Amino acid sequence: LYFGIYQTLWSPDKDGVRLFEQFPHDFFDLVIIDECHRSGFGTWREILDHFGSAIHLGMTATPKQDENIDTYAYFCAEEPEVEVDPEHPEQGTWRPPAYLYSLGQGIEDGFLATYKVHRVRTTVDASGLHLQDAIERGAEVFIPEEVEPREVYTTPQFEREITLPDRTRAMVKHLANLLRRFGPMDKTMVFCVDMEHARLVARLLQDEFGPETGLDNYAVPIISEEGEEGRRWLEDFSDSDKKAPVVATTAELLSTGVDVPSCRNIVFMKTLSSPLLFKQIIGRGSRLDPATDKYWFRIIDFTGASRLLDKWDRPPVPPPEPPKGPLTAVLTGHVFHAQTGDLIVGAAVSVRTGPNTQQGPIRTDEDGAFSFTGLPAGTVTLIVSYPGFARRQVRVTTIADKEVTADIALKPAREAGGKIRVQGLEVTIADEAIFLIEATGEQLSLSEYRDYTRQRVIKAAPTRRTLRDIWVNPARRRAFLADLRRASIHPEVLGEVLGKTEADAFDLLSHIAFGSSIRTRDDRAAAFRNREQAFIMSHGENARRVILELLDKYRVGGVEQIRPEVFQVSPFQEWGGATKISHWFGGTEELKEVLDEMQERIYPEAEVMV
Structure with missing residues (x-):
């Protein structure tokens, strides 16, 4: 197993032999390239080509795809070709990565x-x-x-x-x-x-x-x-x-x-x-x-x-087709000073013929001239630079079996001008969109988001009583909340922007959907202790301690705290965990019934009958 970096592999020894050239072409069976969006171009491409018989496995979180470097075109060339969008075949095809893991999936x-x-x-x-x-x-x-x-x-x-x-x-x-x-x-x-x-x-x-x-x-x-x-x-x-x-x-x-x-x-x-x-x-x-x-x-x-x-998670557009046909075109020209007309000796000139493919850079000779042969017919990009001058990039159309001339004028580079400064403006906030509906990319203001939330809640629960019936059933509540989150509705975020972070999630949703008053978890916990004394006192001393501690867990974290997993944390763990605590209630099933009943009693049916 060998680890290396491009710079070291490219460095020559005293005889001018680069490090990667000291390995036989078939030395490696697998070459793994991290940050592979940086590779497949220029000198890095030469290293990969040297080990051309090996499998090249590229890994990146930031693939590039432009006329300069196309990560997909290089690393996915042998992958099966598929449609970009099967429902819209006119969008063309592409070769996807061997494995794709999106931000959303993460x-x-x-x-x-x-x-x-x-x-x-x-x-x-x-x-x-x-x-x-x-x-x-x-x-x-x-x-x-x-x-x-x-x-x-x-x-x-x-x-x-x-x-x-x-x-x-x-x-x-x-x-x-x-x-x-x-x-x-x-x-x-x-x-x-x-x-x-x-x-x-x-x-x-x-x-x-x-x-x-x-x-x-x-x-x-x-x-x-x-x-x-x-x-x-x-x-x-x-x-x-x-x-x-x-x-x-x-x-x-x-x-x-x-x-x-x-x-x-x-x-x-x-x-x-x-x-x-x-x-x-x-x-x-x-x-x-x-x-x-x-x-x-x-x-x-x-x-x-x-x-x-x-x-982020859209497939890329189909990669541009590389130029086809015989490589018989010739491109020549001169590089000169745009203001004086003097020829520039030693300018760097290269020709990009497609994604990840380039000839050069070469230097202009004593006459300021350059020449490229073996080019494809079609549009290529000529790139010219020289110290002290502004870099130029020009598209040129080449013709098979013919020579095309392109003379390039470079202007002296000048320092960027200063910035305009404007003071004394009256600037305020024009608008504010707080919420993103991830499925559609639509951004909504708070009022728009409240209306969106109201519609989604009422669609699932047309009345406050229906919402309460869903809420007191743990399985139905979790499925309901999962559906809301998939629709980019998050009660905890709503509580934050409404300035009601201590509000019970049920009351937040009920307020938005049906206009009911917002109650905090403290309010509901205090009401439970006052209203449900008979329920509390119907249990033994140890069981009462558990009920009151569960009520405090609800007050801090919400109704999802009242579930069997809570007995794995303090102080329940110190009290012997679920096994010992269940004996205080008469058994496992009895303990589960108390958990369910507590959730029913925190949200009494009478309050939704009004």
Whole structure:
């Protein structure tokens, strides 16, 4: 069994022989490539081709599929070809992986934390920023000399091309209110546009929470420029046993390779277009953490990044067909300075002919010329670069048995211009969608979600009495709750956003569906003790202790605590567990009858007869 990394395998010895070349072609029977979305291209492809007789098994959580690298095209070439969607054959075919394990399946199987989406838009994100309008409303606008302003700026340009401190403050203020509601000490990652933005967000959150928590490192920027202090902050943030830092802001550093199991909130203040990067970022929140009782996390989305969620578990589009036909086309040309016309010697030139296939890079000769032979006929991509110049990528159409010429002009690279800065805007929250219906990808506001929940509950239980009959039957209740969760209805989340975290789940659902009052578990436990004295006193002293302890378990955790498995935990375990406790009730069946009767009596039938 051999372990290696690409860089080591590619390194040559004193005679110029690379390490992988020192092994015979048939030395390995199986080559396993971890993070295989990085392979199948360039020098890595040469290593794999050297061991071409072996089975290549690629493993990745982030497969790529574009004109540059196609993980599917390389590793799935020998898999059976199937339709992308059997119900829509016009979508074509693809070769799926030998084994596919989706995020949704990982959540379903209990390996990953599930997620809830809380989407927020500011007024400026909803309508865009018209510079002239901002000036007319009295905002201060600073435009660097070298920048040509746009007429309208939208979310993707915010903090990249134009800095809006008032927008950032509005988002941070709203986030602070959410954190106070959800739990101000819950570990939170905030993904920002760049390092300057990350510093600003961290400072504003520190100003919000530093005084009230007494922590001078409540919110910290974890960015490359923070050096040793940043690395120390990251270690402390990743440690579930350390309460601070609570919030980490970053631009890129936390997107991959960081394990923070206790992270409960992933916040987007930057726009994303890549499902790959989005998946990597969300992975930071999907870790389970029994140590902090974390089994789900929130996505708090200010920039619409959560629109990428519905792409996770879809099969990819069919891979592009590689060029066919004879490899007889020729492509030649020159590379020159766009402003002076001088030929550029030593420019790097390569031709991409398809996913995972490329010729070059080669260098232009003393005349600034390049030449490629043995190319397929069709569209290829010519890639040209040279230090100090902007890289160019040009599509060229080649012709079989003929030479095509393409002369490439490179412009000198210039430093990015400064950002436009606008201050004095009035920015508020325009709308807020808290809930994602996972089956459809639809995002709903709280009022819309309540109406959606009401319809689903009434469909299963048309009356409050029917709902109570379902609820007091453990098997029917669990099936009912499982159906609700499959429909993205989670009573515990509803309780949180309604500010009723201590409410009984039955009462929450009954309130939403039928308008009944909301009772807390404390209310129901106290009512049980007062109303059911005859039931309690009908049992012996030890049995009464058990009933009252079960009632306290319900008060803390809900009706699902009243089940046989509860006797495996303290204090029941110390009392002898289910076996000994059952004797106090006259036997196992009698104990089970008491558990069922307690659930009936916590939700008395009389209260739904009114």
